[in-house]
Amino acid sequence: MSETTCFHCGDTCKEEIIQLEEKSFCCFGCKTVYELFSENDLACYYDLQAAPGAIPKEIAGKYDFLSQQNIIDKLLEFNDDTIQIVTLYIPHIHCSSCIWILENLHKLNPEITASQVNFGKKTVRITYNATTFSLKEVVLLLSKIGYEPYISLEDYSAGKNKINRTLIYKLGIAGFAFGNVMFLSFPEYFQVSGFWIEQYKILFRWLMFAFSLPVVFYAAQDYFISAYKGLRAKLLNIDVPIALGILVLFIRSTVEIIFDFGSGFFDSLTGLVFFLLLGKFFQQKTYSFLSFERDYKSYFPIAITKISNGKETPIQVYDIEKGDRLLIRNEELIPVDGILINGIAAIDYSFVTGESETVQKQSGDKVFAGGKQTSGIIEIEAIKSVEQSYLTQLWSNDVFEKNKEEGFTTVTNAISKHFTVTVLSIAVVATIFWLMVDASKAMNVFTAVLIIACPCAIALAAPFTFGNLLRIFGKLKFYVKNASVLEQLSSINTIIFDKTGTITSNQKSTASYDGTQLTTAETTLLKSTLRGSNHPLSRTLYNILEEQNIVTLDHFEEHIGKGMTASYHNDHIKVGAAKFVGYTDDATVLNTTVHISTNNTYKGKYTFYNKYRKGLSKLFNNLKKQYDLAILSGDNEGELENLKKLLPSKTKLIFNQTPNDKLEYIQYHQAEGAKVLMVGDGLNDAGALAQSNIGIALSENVNVFSPACDAILDASKFNQLDQYIKASKTAIKIIKWSFVLSFIYNSIGLYFAITGQLAPVIAAILMPLSSISIVVFTTICTSILGRKLK
Incomplete structure (x- = not known):
């Protein structure tokens, strides 16, 4: 009785045999894998190796x-x-x-x-x-x-982070073969007669053929695989002309030595692959360097509160060390793994897992980086230091990624969309011409055109320009999520600002109290309540109040855009807007205020006197030349006259806006064709930041790490916002100039290739050199741009 083996994994089908399309499978798992591959045109997976799904013994x-x-x-x-x-x-x-x-x-x-x-x-x-x-x-x-x-x-x-050594192995093999083929080609180059012609010519030619085999079928295999995958997906990617050039050279050379027409072009073939791989190796090394610089050496403007000897001190997250005691406020992200020491923990891990259900934790339990505290204040002890790359990974989590790129065409795609088709057309027309004029040059022309016109320079211009600019911005305290954000930042035409905590400075604001004097217990409860919130007014008032004994609240809840409620033992408190705390006085208040009631009795209000950020007027005057400007504030119109004096006349000033009002305002203007940049805080403006084309959260000693924002700007650099936007526009110009240089290079190269004056191996040397020149050009230009920003 013969055994039936599984088509996918090769194991013997013992318990059951599942049939599909005349193929046998040992389990539904193997059948599912096969179906997935087949449904998505990936059945070629099984052409590479029999039973590829088998687990090696x-x-x-x-x-x-x-x-x-x-x-x-x-x-x-x-x-x-x-x-x-x-x-x-x-x-x-x-x-x-x-x-x-x-x-x-x-x-x-x-x-x-x-x-x-x-x-x-x-x-x-x-x-x-x-x-x-x-x-x-x-x-x-x-x-x-x-x-x-x-x-x-x-x-x-x-x-x-282990470097894949496969490219190094392929480069070594291609270089070894190239050197030997060149050596074996010397008699042909110098047209040596005598013993060469009579005895060793055939041997040397077949040796060159043997050296070319590992180059074509191993060193160059990535180009063939990429081209094949692209063609199966009905896409003409940049590897198609390269793969065609290599294939044409190999077939033509093999035919020549079989029928003794000549020595072929094995020197050009091996040299082509060697120089292509050399250029690829340089690109990878350079790009990994830029990525490393961005991930680990850039300034990351996120702060957390550290408790040391009873004092609360804001520190940067990457300064956290094992054993530090950290204060995590309501709606604040836990930046590092730790042990819960104090407080009621209700942690939302959706940032990490995508699951929105909160997890309750008790004192002594372990809490993980990436969770968001949703029930007041907690204290944790860090059990490891912060991995900045992990925070970046969380920030880019697809679970929270709103598709802001929908309908947005990158500059590379817009320019290079039909590049490959054009190159192939030129190659075919030129080859047909030379077949009629001088057939001996036709294959050389075809191959040279495909190689010299390779759009590698176009493909590299944007990644290297934006990659370097991301690193430069990071060092200048403007941390951008990815390159796409930079490209979209250059296309905005409307900028909307939040007021409190964005154009005003929390650290310089003052407040005065008007109402019934609070008892010591009420003040303690107020300060303990304010301690749990990251709202700019809460942070300001918390810092203004005198030192009080901090208590662990029995209950805390923050109502975004309205205020907070909290309780301790039998005392209850409400802090926030007048209506929220039950204040019904109809008198119009022309200043930013925070109202307080305890145990359902109205107590009074704190009136704030805002200090606007340094350089605010100059920033708005610079921006008004190119952008529509607006300020959306949740406060009343108390600051209207002051803002009219400070800001350009065309700036829209809209007050009494809830978080939902801000979101709808942005939606409306986007429907009218606006490309909106929203600048606000990472907590209360989360909806507006997510809805806008680009959302920038301002950081001022608070943990504003939020999935809603696309970039984080340190508050001290607020007055340079126009310079960052201008730099992103300049980056687009640098990329376009790179395309111009690439076009000039390709035009000159194509002229020599089409006229038969350019050997394929020379084209292979020039192609990576053109790529390197583009990398050097973009890096130098962005570095100069960075020095101007400083």
């Missing part, structure tokens, strides 16, 4: 160590017993198909709720149900579909 017990809890704890970045998150380094990630497969792991196993690939770092971040699925099963599933992760227990962080 050496893997069967290889990951048993992942059953040990102490090792699991070291690898996981989040674990609340029901949901676990792990980031694994996958060396085999190499193309868009890999991304698709790895980001659809939830279809292979429903216990995996999300998976997100970072293609540049070759990592996948996986969220799964820990009650029914384990880390070991995650790793075995990845191995089964051909993506075995690299795990180093000695230095896991090094494992995640």
Whole structure:
């Protein structure tokens, strides 16, 4: 009786045989994988290797160590017993198909709720149900579909950022082959006669053919794979002309030596691949350098409150050390893993997991970075330092990513959309011409055109320009989420500002009290309540009040845009707007006020005298030349006359706006064609920041880390906002100038290629040089731009 093997994994079908399209599968998991690949035109996965989903025998017990809890704890970045998150380094990630497969792991196993690939770092971040699925099963599933992760227990962080050595191996092989083929070609170059012609000519030619095989089928395979995937998806990517050029050279050279027409172009072929890979290696090294600079050396304007000897001091998050005691206010993000020491913790981990249900924690429980406290104040003890890259990863989490790019065409896509089609057309027309005029030059012309006109320079201009500018902005205390934000920032035509805490400074504002004198207990309760809020007025009033004994509240609730309620023992307090606390006096108040009532008895109000940020008038006067300006404030019109004196006459001043009113105002203007930049705080203006085309949160000693904003600006740099916007516009000009240089280069190169004066190997040398020149040009220009900003 013959055994039936699984088409996907190759295992023997023992318990059951599942049939589909005349293929046998051992389980529904293997059948599902096959269906997924087939439905998405990825069935070629099975052409590369028989039963590619098989788990190699050496893997069967290889990951048993992942059953040990102490090792699991070291690898996981989040674990609340029901949901676990792990980031694994996958060396085999190499193309868009890999991304698709790895980001659809939830279809292979429903216990995996999300998976997100970072293609540049070759990592996948996986969220799964820990009650029914384990880390070991995650790793075995990845191995089964051909993506075995690299795990180093000695230095896991090094494992995640381990450089893929495949490119170095390919570069070495291509260089070795190129050198030997050039050496074997010398007799042909110098037209040596005698023993060469009679005895060794054929041997040398076939040796050159042998050296070219690993170059074409190994070193150059990425170009063929990328071109093939693109064509299957009906896309002409930039690797199509390169792959065609390599293929034409190889076939033409092979035909020549088989029929003894000549020695072929193996020197050009191996040189072409070598110089292409050399350019690619340089690009990767440079881009990884820029990414490193941005991730770890830029200023990250997020602060947290540290408690030391009873004093509260704001510190930058990357200054947190193990053992520090941290104060986390309502709606504030927990920046680091820690142990809950004090307070009522109701933590929203949706920022991390996508699950919006809050998790209750007791004193002594572990809390994880990325959670948001939603029930007043808590104190935690940090058990590790902050990983800035982890915060950046949270910020870019797709769970909270509103598609602001919908309908937005990048400058690269707009310019290079038809580039490949044009190049292929020129190559075909030129080849047909030379076939009729001089057939011996036709293949050289075809190959040279494809290589010299490669749009690598166009593809590199935007990433390197924006990458360098992101790093420069970071050092200047303007932290931008990604390159797309910079590109959209350059296209805005309307700027909307919040008032309190945005154009006003919390640190310089003063307040006076008008009402019934508060008792010591009431003042203590007031200060303890204010301590739990990040609202600019709360922070200002908290700092103004005299030192009081801080108490742990029994209840705290913040009503965004209205105020706060809190209780301690039998005392209750309301702090906020007049209507919210029950104040019914009809007298018009022309200043920003915060009202207070305790135990349902109105007590009085604090009236604030705002101090506007330095350089406010100059900033608005600079911006009014190009943009429509507006201020949306939740306060009353008390500051209207002062603002009219400070700001340009055309600035729209709108007061008494709720958070929802601000959002609807932005929606209306976007419907009219406006590209809106919103500048506000990361808490109360979250809806408006998310709705706008670009949302900038201002940071002033508070933790404004929010998924709603696209950029974070340090308050001390507020008066330079116009310079940052101007720099983003200049970056677009730099990219366009790069395209002009690339066009000039391609035009000159195409002339020599079409006229048959350019050998393919020379084209292969010039192509990476053009790419390098674009990288150098954009880097120098953005560096000069950065010096002007400073």
